[in-house]
Amino acid sequence: MDAESIYAVPQDIEDAAGTATALGRALSLDAGARKELQALLEKTRAFVWVRRKVDPTVARVVRALQLDGVGFLTENRRYYPQRELAAHVIGYVGLDNTGMSGIEYTFENAIRGRAAKVLIRTDARRRALDHTEKPSTEGHTVVLTIDESIQHVVERELERSVQETGSIAGVAVVMDPRTGEILALANRPTFNPNKFGAYPSSRWRNRAVADAYEPGSMFKIITAAAGLEEKVVDPDEMIDCGHGFLEVAGIRINDHKVFDQLSFRDVMAKSSDVGVARVAQRLGRDNFNRYLRHFGFGAATGVELPGESGGLLRPLNRWSALSLPTLSFGQEIGVTALQMTAAVAAVANGGYLMKPTIIRQIEDSEGRIVREARPTAVRRVLDPATADRLTDILRGVVLKGTGHRAAIPGYAVAGKTGTAQKVDPGGKYSMVDHVASFVGFVPASRPALVVLVSLDTPKGPANEGGDVAAPLFARIAEPALRRLAVPPDDPDRVLRATGRPSESVHLAAYEPVPAAGPASPAESGFMPDLRGTSAREGATSAARLGLIVELKGSGRVVKQAPEPGAEIEAGMTCVLQLGGTP
Structure with missing residues (x-):
């Protein structure tokens, strides 16, 4: 959008002090800023900026002063109509519309376009001979994977939890485990x-990718994955929990409660x-370290956001005698929220570590796609059977x-809590301050979402991850x-057509059901034609067939995938594109 900037021509100003005073009042400058402005106006320069990209009300006030030597230039200013929504993802620009953070920074060259230029050829006396014009080019459009509706819910609920618990900060990430697409990412404060x-610069930081923290007990998912994959533990095997403690290298590790014999399912539950x-001791240092690296810890994910941390995972030769047991429950390691989400997504999708992405495509000024993101599997980290066994444990x-x-x-949820002690100023684990987290996926049988939430230092008597x-x-x-119109797991919550009325329903009239005709596309295992239906009708029809529905746009269904028939x-997955009538 256009914004006015105020400039001055000092050599045209006779009363620099008076002009500085008048501008100071209009711009609400303090005494120090007025002195600096006066010094600027007293210089023998042809042009100086007074204030760039001011609000329209301020511009009107200054214009009404009719000050000699003070003028206005119209510049372009980036405006974010959704304000705080996805602020850490989108980022912001500086005075010259240069990307300073987020997508604005990463794709600065694509978004910005090219300014118009006039190249003038002159002679030795700098007289113009001819000129060449290079017209401006419009910037590209970056289409994100963020779902605006889900992002709104995430920010609203995260803000509510931070306020209710008195937390210092909070983070939430929502990912599609099948593709690695980030559907929502939010931080508080914002x-x-x-x-x-x-705002203080600390609020600009994208904690979900920039901050590494000890994950605590939700990291037990990774230990369990490695143990099950290497077949060093069975879900129903009884584990000796040592009556609440374990001694390693002469140091006692205390459990949060006293347990004796627990099945591995209950160890996790x-x-x-x-x-x-x-379980980690059975795996051994080399094996466990290999799994940590394979799940992506200790390295940046490569998401298209600036400032990403690779986390903190020491090389194996720097592990102490305590490293193996403490790493198993999420201490002595630093992970980002995005790293942890991606690792759990590998369990949800059957064993593939997917590269997180927040870009769906980039379009030129005419809407042509110049770059399209494709789901990228980094590596297989688990056998599908292992992922299934672990999912069953996490449901418990x-x-x-x-x-x-x-x-x-109505939905089966698989996940894990985490309550990670923070390190106090003395270098020891605090008995009071901690990070409360939960990461999980749903529906457990056909995961459509992985969600990680984390609250930094929640207050109150009940403030753990659970x-x-x-x-x-x-x-x-x-x-x-x-x-996303994902159908429930619970069969009692799924709408279905019945061949005859329930015996508990009294009928006012009844006619025999006519003989069945040819099978419809839905009944015969083929996709029906949903074009022309409303979003609700189309989504409901597809959901009744057991399809995972993704809606795009608004209006009625104009295009669908799979195609009819x-x-x-x-x-x-069924994608319904909405718009005007087909």
């Missing part, structure tokens, strides 16, 4: 990119530190363990599932 300078440490965490408050009616982060997960995941099976 800022308005239209006036980023009004009850989040026993000693239990997972036993939500059904009967520390993550029960993450349950969503108390504050698990319910935040549920409040984000449930509306996101509705948004294509073979389908439950669990496939």
Whole structure:
């Protein structure tokens, strides 16, 4: 959008002090700033900026002063109509519309375009001989994977949790585990990119990719994955939890509760530190380190956002005697929220570590796609059978363990809580301050979403991961599932047509059902034609067939994938493009 900038021509100003005073009042400058402005106006220069890209009301006030030597130039200013929404993803620009953070920074050259130039050829006396014009070019459009509706829910619920728990900060990430696409990413505290300078710089930081922290017990997912893959533990095997402690190299590691014999399922459900440490000891240092690296820890994910941290994972030769057991329950390692989300997505999708992406495509000024993101599998980290066994264990965490408050009616949720102690100023683990987290995926049988939420230093008597982060997960995941029209797991919550009325229903009239005709496309395993239906009708029809529905745009269905008549099976993704009438 256009914005006016105020400039001055000092050599045309006779009363620099008076002009500085008048401008100071209009611009609300303090005494020091007025002195600096006066000094600027007293210089023998042909041009100086007074204030760039001012609000329209300020421009009107200054224009009304009719000051000699003071003028206005119209410049272009980036305006963010959604204000704080996805501020850390989109980023912001400086005075010259140069990207300073987020997507604005990463894709500065693509978004900015090229300014018009006039090249003038002169002679030795600098007289113009001829000139060549290079017209400006419009910038490209960067299309994000962010779903605006899901992003709005994430920011609203994260803000609510931070306020209710008195947390210092909060982070939430929502990812499609099949593609690595980031559907939402939010941080608190946040800022308005239209006036980023009004906020402390700490608010600009994208904590989800820039901050490495100890994940705590949700990291037990990685230990369990390695143990099951290497077949050093069985889900129903009884594990000796040492009556609440384990001694390693003369140092006692205490569990958060006293446990004796637990099945490995219950080790995860009850989040026993000693239990997972036993599994890590069976794996050994070399094996465990290999799995940590394969799951992507210790290296940046490569997402298209600036300032990404690779986390903190020491090389094997710097591990101490305590490293193996403490790493198993998420201490002595630093991970980013995005790294942890991507690692758990590998469990959800059957064993592939997907490269996270936040860009869907880049279009030129005429709408042509010049770059399109494709799902990228970095490597296979688990066998599908291992992922299934681990998913079953993580369902137990939500059904009967520390993550029960993450349950969503009608859907099977798999996940893990985390309550990670923070290091106090003395270098020891605090007994009070911690980071409360939950990471999980849903529906567990055909995951459409991986959601990680984390709250930094929540206050109150009930402030652990299962108390504050698990319910935040549920409040984000449930509306996101509705948004994507993902059908429930619970058969009692799925709408279906019945061949005859229920015996419990009294009928006013009844006519025999006519003989069945030829099978419809839906009944015969083929995709019906949903074009022309409303978004709700189309999504409901597809969901009844067991398809995972993704809506794009607004209006009625104008295009669909799979195409009408294509073979389908439950669990496939159905994309419905909405718009005007076809």
